[in-house]
């Protein structure tokens with residue numbers, strides 16, 4: 044079915060959008076940070092091109108023709124990563140591209156490989172946990188069938204097994220137990236096995252924080268999420284996790300389900316209830332970068348200022364020292380941290396505080412890895428291409444280890460690295476690496 048005419052979805056906002064579009068001076072400074080332009084070289088897949096297409100649509104009369112499918116695809120493939128907004132000297136807002144995506148695909152094309160009913164439940168930790176288990180079984184089956192480099196053998200193929208491989212390969216995963224994580228990093232570092240795998244909490248907490256793990260962390264990476272809270276306690280936090288919180292609502296908002304996003308926001312605000320100044324709560328700490336941006340959007344009704352977990356750790360200056368981790372580490376910034384919250388210096392400051400660690404910066408660091416939450420499920424081919432491109436840049440640093448702080452990026456980069464035709468470094472949550480460095484530091488102070 045052809046898309047309806049633009050006017051049916053603009054609700055009389057043409058003048059407002061026209062005014063915002065006039066801010067774009069067509070300088071092109073946004074192009075080198077746009078992942079879809081970098082991968083395709085197609086101007087219509089760039090921020091500037093998409094804004095021109097949106098302008099063309101706005102110029103059409105109310106009874107003009109339906110949107111051309113190629114225009115619709117160019118607009119709908121915008122990831123919403125905000126890299127262009129961060130690079131734009133003219134202040135063109137991200138909301139314009141969000142409107143363009145909504146115009147092109149109001150409820151998003153259903154991904155062929157993922158049933159719509161499942162897509163609508165990706166904000167439930169129990170569903171995500173089941174997906175994590177199924178993905179582990181799927182990866183095991185593919186390894187048995189195709190050998191240890193199974194992902195590389197399926198890269199670029201278009202048959203059904205390749206699609207399954209792509210799906211199960213990009214589900215985020217991390218070491219389940221602390222011992223497994225410590226063994227993995229002990230081996231990489233050439234350390235002897237750590238005598239203990241415990242991270243002590245600070246004897247006297249300095250700050251009381253509300254903690255929001257988020258559904259992806261809860262459902263897919265529960266142990267990494269717990270290690271991040273351990274780190275916060277080690278760095279001096281009293282962590283409060285009220286019962287009854289739900290997904291932050293980002294997935295629903297991006298899936299054009301504003302009512303569901305609103306309902307989730309109200310549930311979270313009710314769960315946080317009266318927590319605030321009178322309880323000594325200084326911050327609402329969020330784990331996943333996408334949750335951070337969504338929750339910041341709740342505005343003045345938040346019980347305390349939203350702070351990303353990595354940013355909170357970086358500012359806890361009088362935490363105990365990290366132990367040595369003699370590794371070359373490449374860092375990938377999640378878009379919703381780097382562009383959405385301006386978190387750039389904080390993870391670098393933490394990593395530079397780890398003795399022996401050499402921090403490496405990949406090429407095209409501003410560009411999205413192509414995960415984009417449900418975006419990757421809607422555009423699997425382009426998403427895989429972007430994941431491989433990001434993985435090539437990370438591998439080219441010569442790193443022993445790649446780290447990132449967002450579940451979606453973690454899965455996407457793991458899949459991209461595994462699909463490269465040569466040996467590649469492992470990828471871990473940034474919080475897991477910091478937990479290990481803290482644990483080694485705590486061990487050193489005990490000996």
Ligand code: SF4
Pocket residue numbers: 076077078079080088089090093120121122123124125126127128140411
């Ligand atoms: S939001 Fe990201 S994908 Fe979309 S135009 Fe901007 S840089 Fe490109």
Ligand code: SF4
Pocket residue numbers: 066067068069070071072073074090091094127130131132133134135
């Ligand atoms: S950087 Fe801003 S002003 Fe320049 S082309 Fe991109 S959107 Fe337009």
